[in-house]
Amino acid sequence: MYFFLSNLSFNDICLSTTTVPKMLVNIQSQDHIICYTGCLSQVCFVLVFTILEKFLLAGMAFDCYVAICHPLRYTAIVNPRLYVSLLQSSLLISTMDAFLHTLLVLRLSFCTDLEIPHFVCELTEVIELACSHTLINNILVFVAACVFAGFPLSGIIFSYIHIVSSVLRMPSSEGKHKAFSTCGSHLSVVFLFYRTSFGVYISCAVTDSPRKTVVASLMYSVVTQMLNPFIYSLRNRDMKEALRKLIGRIAFPP
Numbered sequence: 288m289y290f291f292l293s294n295l296s297f298n299d300i301c302l303s304t305t306t307v308p309k310m311l312v313n314i315q316s317q318d319h320i321i322c323y324t325g326c327l328s329q330v331c332f333v334l335v336f337t338i339l340e341k342f343l344l345a346g347m348a349f350d351c352y353v354a355i356c357h358p359l360r361y362t363a364i365v366n367p368r369l370y371v372s373l374l375q376s377s378l379l380i381s382t383m384d385a386f387l388h389t390l391l392v393l394r395l396s397f398c399t400d401l402e403i404p405h406f407v408c409e410l411t412e413v414i415e416l417a418c419s420h421t422l423i424n425n426i427l428v429f430v431a432a433c434v435f436a437g438f439p440l441s442g443i444i445f446s447y448i449h450i451v452s453s454v455l456r457m458p459s460s461e462g463k464h465k466a467f468s469t470c471g472s473h474l475s476v477v478f479l480f481y482r483t484s485f486g487v488y489i490s491c492a493v494t495d496s497p498r499k500t501v502v503a504s505l506m507y508s509v510v511t512q513m514l515n516p517f518i519y520s521l522r523n524r525d526m527k528e529a530l531r532k533l534i535g536r537i538a539f540p541p
Contacts (some may be wrong), residue, residue: 288354290370292519298343299512302336305329306508310406323397326408327389333508334410338435344477346370351470353448356453357489361402384431392425395419407508443477448466472519480511491506 307328313319355366388410395417403412414424447470453496454466 288347288350291343291350294374295340295343295347296516298336298340299515302333302340303509303512305332305336306407312508313406315329321408325405326413328412329408330392330410331385331389333407334388335381337508338381338384339377340480341435341439342373344473344480345381346373346377348443348446348477349471351473352450355450355466355470381435384435388424388427388431391424393418395421395424406505411433440481463513476511476515476519479514 291508301303306329309325322368350365350370356495357364392410392413395414396419397416398418401416403409403416405412410428414428419422450470454463457463457466
């Protein structure tokens, strides 16, 4: 779990670094211009780290599933070779998908003086600005969204169905509490990530307000990454004890 957590934290840092610095520059200055190369680079990196986060959350769900449903076989199933292979394959798939989308955007022609009603270059926003036919791009976006959002989410749902079934069969309430506390942080992060990401696409489909779309995307690409460390840290016993001591020292100095 700590292997997945460290990679999830690194991925959140990379995703935030892709979007937040440029957003802060735009807020500070009156010049909201981004070059064509910079926009495509942002599209590519946002896709890489977003898809990778979905796979990491699915891998963490599988880890919880094995730990709770097959505890005696945990070290045999979840070995270093397996989770390193999972990370490498996830990174390879997300990178290939991002490069494919970026290459297909390169074949599109754009008019001059374009304006993206967003704080970041989203793939769908860039495709909508094209002056040429975008049927292939839209089909690929739809297929990739179904595969790279549906497959990890299906794995997470499958894992938690078996986890809940196993926990409910435990005789002691202490065992149930320990099992649910083990997966509580991960389930909170999964709900927050998918809730905000689905909110982006739903807001794009049902509303014509660019402001609402930007707010939904901000929750999805910035706020979620900011809350992940707090969700995992505040559910850790050592972190809570350290936080309690810190608050005690501030409130009652020696």
